[in-house]
Amino acid sequence: xxxxxxxxxxxxxxxxxxxxxxxxxxxxxxxxxxxxxxxxxxxxxxxxxxxxxxxxxxxxxxxxxxxxxxxxxxxxxxxxxxxxxxxxxxxxxxxxxxxxxxxxxxxxxxxxxxxxxxxxxxxxxxxxxxxxxxxxxxxxxxx
Numbered sequence: 001x002x003x004x005x006x007x008x009x010x011x012x013x014x015x016x017x018x019x020x021x022x023x024x025x026x027x028x029x030x031x032x033x034x035x036x037x038x039x040x041x042x043x044x045x046x047x048x049x050x051x052x053x054x055x056x057x058x059x060x061x062x063x064x065x066x067x068x069x070x071x072x073x074x075x076x077x078x079x080x081x082x083x084x085x086x087x088x089x090x091x092x093x094x095x096x097x098x099x100x101x102x103x104x105x106x107x108x109x110x111x112x113x114x115x116x117x118x119x120x121x122x123x124x125x126x127x128x129x130x131x132x133x134x135x136x137x138x139x140x141x142x143x
Contacts, residue, residue: 034117037088038114040084041077042077042078043081045063046064046081047085047107047114049063050091051107054106055104055105055106056105057078057103060082061075085111086105091106091108091111092108093105
């Protein structure tokens with residue numbers, strides 16, 4: 001079922017059936033846009049880590065071990081994820097004036113605006129439903 005309560009036209013849905021909000025001015029589905037913004041294995045986890053406060057590169061990398069896949073993140077991948085989050089205005093990067101050079105990352109207002117969404121994802125995950133869904137032995141037809 002599409003997210004349209006009123007008839008669609010070429011410019012997209014008029015009213016969201018999920019929220020009841022007017023969507024006539026929106027060109028890209030917000031769910032698709034959100035996926036494009038935070039796509040990547042580690043971006044949401046990085047935002048959760050930075051919710052605790054500003055962190056340095058190494059601290060972020062180490063924190064991704066806990067609650068993640070248990071394998072260290074490759075430095076190239078962590079750099080790419082941080083760079084993309086910074087480009088999208090979700091985090092800020094501050095070079096500290098110490099030697100050796102250190103960089104600290106923190107959430108921007110735009111990044112903090114996503115925290116309620118992340119909190120709902122964590123609430124859903126607290127039920128363990130995601131673990132069952134990701135278990136290859138879990139039958140797809142189970143409730």
